[in-house]
Amino acid sequence: MDGTGPARTRRTGESEQLAAHVLGGGRVLSRGQRREPWHRDVQGGAARAAVFGISDGLVSNVSLILGFAGATPAPGVVRLAGIAGLLAGACSMAAGEYVSMRAQTELFERELSLEAAEIAADPAGEQQELADIYAGRGVGPTTARELARELSASPELALATHAREELGIDPEQLGSAWGAAGSSFVSFVVGAIVPLLPWFLLSGTAAVIGSVVLGAVAALAIGATLARFTGRSPVRSALRQLVVAVLAGAVTYAVGAVLGVTVT
Numbered sequence: 001m002d003g004t005g006p007a008r009t010r011r012t013g014e015s016e017q018l019a020a021h022v023l024g025g026g027r028v029l030s031r032g033q034r035r036e037p038w039h040r041d042v043q044g045g046a047a048r049a050a051v052f053g054i055s056d057g058l059v060s061n062v063s064l065i066l067g068f069a070g071a072t073p074a075p076g077v078v079r080l081a082g083i084a085g086l087l088a089g090a091c092s093m094a095a096g097e098y099v100s101m102r103a104q105t106e107l108f109e110r111e112l113s114l115e116a117a118e119i120a121a122d123p124a125g126e127q128q129e130l131a132d133i134y135a136g137r138g139v140g141p142t143t144a145r146e147l148a149r150e151l152s153a154s155p156e157l158a159l160a161t162h163a164r165e166e167l168g169i170d171p172e173q174l175g176s177a178w179g180a181a182g183s184s185f186v187s188f189v190v191g192a193i194v195p196l197l198p199w200f201l202l203s204g205t206a207a208v209i210g211s212v213v214l215g216a217v218a219a220l221a222i223g224a225t226l227a228r229f230t231g232r233s234p235v236r237s238a239l240r241q242l243v244v245a246v247l248a249g250a251v252t253y254a255v256g257a258v259l260g261v262t263v264t
């Protein structure tokens, strides 16, 4: 080991701490940050993610239930299939969301701690880098230098600025993996339970009609809600969602009917 070993280790530890601080909501840039209320939330969109989760649950369980119902087994079998589909889908969505959020956060943490180490090792060079970035975006050289100097006032501020300007990461936009997993589980369940409800009260054709009607109403509501996020016509959006759900359900119902005949 050479003489720089321990110093290097200490510096890396500090960089990681700083990165964790900035990632963990060390609110450096949001002071006084205001956004015009008419902008839609393009990036975050937890509500939008929830609507998509509900839509996934609905379409997936409408298809599953109608597929089983198409084969006309006992209502208890359809009910069991629907419950299994609900749980399997919700767990799969939650697990997928958790893994992808963790991987993304780990990648960001690594990039941020590298950047923090660079800022610690060569603050002047990093400040110049910022000035070059602003100059490259059309800011005059004097203003660019001034901006870079002010935004490099503290290591936290410098790191948050480099994260945004150089890496394109918004440290405050990173959510929690458990939160994302939990909300995708819940939203899938909300969607998946809708076409399942009639099977607790009805059987046969009445239950099938119940699933189709409830599924259609839910699909229209989901489509109309999505239109609030996209700013498009709610009627078109609702009808598109309905067509997608109907197609998915019709395909599996037909397949279920064909398979049901050959299996039994």
Ligand SMILES: [Zn+2]
Residues within 6 Å of the ligand: 115, 118, 126, 129, 162, 166
């Ligand atoms: Zn940098």
